[in-house]
Amino acid sequence: MKVSPQTPMEFSNGSTMKNRFMLAPMTNTQSNEDGTLSDNEFKWLSMRAEGQFGLVMTCASHVQKIGQGFPGQLGIFSDSHIEGHTKLAAEIQSHGSLAVVQLHHAGMRTPSELIGEAPVCPSGNEDTGARELTIEEVNQLKSDFIDAAIRSKKSGYDGVEVHGAHGYILTQFLSSEINFRTDKYGGSLENRSRLLFEIVNAIRATCGKEFLLGVRLSPERFGMDLLEVKQVCQRFIDEGIINFLDVSLWDVFKMPEIKDYQEKSLLSHFTELDYKNIKLTVAGKIINGSDVQKVLDSGVDFVSIGKSGILHHDFPQGVMENPNFESTKTPVSADYLKKEGLGEDFIKYMKRWEGFVE
Secondary structure (H helix, E strand, O other), rough: OOOOOOOEEEOOOOOOEEEOOEEOOOOOOOOOOOOOOOOHHHHHHHHHHHHOOOEEEEHHHHHHHOOOOOOOOOOOOOHHHHHHHHHHHHHHHHHOOOOEEEEEEHHHHHOHHHHHOOOOOOEEEEOOOEEEEEEEHHHHHHHHHHHHHHHHHHOOEEEEEEOOOOOOOOHHHHHOOOOOOOOOOOOOHHOHHHHHHHHHHHHHHOOOOOEEEEEEEOOOOOOOOOOHHHHHHHHHHHHOOOOOOEEOOOOOOOOOOOOHHHHOOHHHHHHHHOOOOOOEEEEEOOOOOOHHHHHHHHHOEEEEHHHHHHOOOOHHHHHHOOOOOOOOOOOHEEEEEEEEOOHHHHHHHOOOOOOOOO
């Protein structure tokens, strides 16, 4: 059955998404130094809700001060962050969108100059100068993810997404190339994925069954093995604790990087799983109306929009009004981005993307 992008969708926790568009969680470096919400970040995200994204997700929000991944990151590690988050969640919801925080810790990808000490990792890492977490610190990390979810709920958000993708700390635990621990958090895939499942299960137990809960995974780079990531997805599906899986593919139309897995497209590897009552979203170069429809037709429940959501605060509206909607070609001017709700720091950050800003 062909699903139209404007068809509403209900998650297993009872939350309803008014259409099939989610704003992908995007680094934008424009919140305050202490992790509190800035006016610029508020404007950027609320404009996307206004532009009809059915689910608006914040940038990665760090759950520990030492887990900061970039300057100007929105924090959720302290009660001092609740006021800004409360304001943001209410504004997003006022446009009929679901408001979700992405919970994050950068681990070895934390720049030491940002935190004034060595970053942390499941195992010592020479390349990044990261030190190994003690078992007490692993337990603390777990508690801090859970506390951040409680803070999110207190702020009025509909739910949270646990960031287990893109080489950040939970990916580092999952990776057999980065995680060399010999305790219960290292070795077999069951052990390497233990922390992720413990965090997710505890969030569900603490925040209740009505709280929307998702997990982001990425199947390639950073020592990820495609088949292992599929196994982790399958376990999430079988256990039914979460409501959605968010799989970041970098490019939804590409083939897997590893030759052995190239008997089908990267997307097909994930759409072939039986999701039961778990919803699937994917991200990666979905840039026009026809891409949106193609991805939905492949069996994906809703699309995650990154780059096109930066170029068009109302990308969903554009596609729903015109199935052949095309995103503006890059490079674009700084003035264009300003009109689309990006602050100076975000525009400066986008200049790092080759060919994005004139």
